[in-house]
Amino acid sequence: xxxxxxxxxxxxxxxxxxxxxxxxxxxxxxxxxxxxxxxxxxxxxxxxxxxxxxxxxxxxxxxxxxxxxxxxxxxxxxxxxxxxxxxxxxxxxxxxxxxxxxxxxxxxxxxxxxxxxxxxxxxxxxxxxxxxxxxxxxxxxxxxxxxxxxxxxxxxxxxxxxxxxxxxxxxxxxxxxxxxxxxxxxxxxxxxxxxxxxxxxxxxxxxxxxxxxxxxxxxxxxxxxxxxxxxxxxxxxxxxxxxxxxxxxxxxxxxxxxxxxxxxxxxxxxxxxxxxxxxxxxxxxxxxxxxxxxxxxxxx
Numbered sequence: 001x002x003x004x005x006x007x008x009x010x011x012x013x014x015x016x017x018x019x020x021x022x023x024x025x026x027x028x029x030x031x032x033x034x035x036x037x038x039x040x041x042x043x044x045x046x047x048x049x050x051x052x053x054x055x056x057x058x059x060x061x062x063x064x065x066x067x068x069x070x071x072x073x074x075x076x077x078x079x080x081x082x083x084x085x086x087x088x089x090x091x092x093x094x095x096x097x098x099x100x101x102x103x104x105x106x107x108x109x110x111x112x113x114x115x116x117x118x119x120x121x122x123x124x125x126x127x128x129x130x131x132x133x134x135x136x137x138x139x140x141x142x143x144x145x146x147x148x149x150x151x152x153x154x155x156x157x158x159x160x161x162x163x164x165x166x167x168x169x170x171x172x173x174x175x176x177x178x179x180x181x182x183x184x185x186x187x188x189x190x191x192x193x194x195x196x197x198x199x200x201x202x203x204x205x206x207x208x209x210x211x212x213x214x215x216x217x218x219x220x221x222x223x224x225x226x227x228x229x230x231x232x233x234x235x236x237x238x239x240x241x242x243x244x245x246x247x248x249x250x251x252x253x254x255x256x257x258x259x260x261x262x263x264x265x266x267x268x269x270x271x272x273x274x275x276x277x278x279x280x281x282x283x284x285x286x287x288x289x290x291x292x293x294x295x296x297x298x299x300x
Contacts, residue, residue: 020080027062035104042099057094058087061109065090068113075121080256082117084266089116139167139175230280237262238276245273 033041033056041053065086072082093112097105118141162169231239244253255266262269 023080023083024066027059027066030059030062033057033060038105039099042094042097042105045094046097046099054094057097057105058090061090061105062087064106064109065113068110069117072117072121077121077124078254081254082120084255085116085120086113088267089113092116139165139171226284227280230283233279233283234276238272241269241273242276242280 038057038060041050041056044050044053045057065083069079069082069086073079089112090109093105093109096112097108122140158169158172162172165172231242234242241258244258246252255269258269259266
């Protein structure tokens with residue numbers, strides 16, 4: 001890992017694989033370092049590469065990550081994953097922290113914690129990215145915190161927000177539209193008949209019933225030669241991670257759960273996942289052996 005500290009396996013960093021409440025209680029028991037202790041550990045790590053000093057800095061600030069992550073629960077993403085992303089930001093902050101600048105680590109780390117959580121939210125907010133440029137990302141988070149309620153903004157509110165954020169009113173309108181266009185579940189997640197879900201308003205003919213059509217198409221896709229070939233090309237660990245994260249109909253495994261299973265960090269699981277996905281994309285983009293012989297067969 002280039003940007004994240006590689007902590008020894010013996011470091012008792014708690015993993016949120018069970019009760020999240022238990023994790024929060026555990027990290028709250030780690031003592032808060034005094035300014036002198038923080039300076040000492042930071043200097044040891046910076047000058048000597050002492051990982052025990054880095055560990056002390058990280059453990060004492062895990063409660064900060066929990067507090068920051070709690071502020072992003074309104075985005076509909078798992079609290080445990082938000083905490084894990086924040087922990088990665090904390091480790092990056094510790095790696096870059098300079099104790100000689102006279103700033104406490106808490107002030108420096110908040111920037112890195114929030115930045116990592118922001119990236120995670122933007123990657124998972126919608127199937128289509130809601131913000132791609134730095135300016136759009138800033139507008140995304142500022143607008144969501146400034147907007148009052150769920151009703152569309154009036155022209156006066158749009159003008160006020162545009163002036164405060166120093167952007168064009170058109171940009172505010174476009175981002176508000178993106179915020180309002182959140183993905184909707186095809187079926188009612190509560191499995192009752194009272195909630196709105198698109199499936200309730202579609203045809204009920206048995207042969208054309210949407211869930212059956214989608215299920216059949218999904219089975220066909222999963223059983224296709226291309227996907228089989230891509231999955232077989234992976235090593236067992238990568239194949240297990242892809243299957244647990246992407247090929248389960250429900251209760252997909254979190255980074256934490258897989259990290260505990262393979263006894264590595266969640267960041268390492270994400271790296272393996274990304275590498276496996278890239279390998280599968282290349283294999284799926286390439287023509288299959290059967291497709292490669294079709295031109296020759298046509299010539300005959």
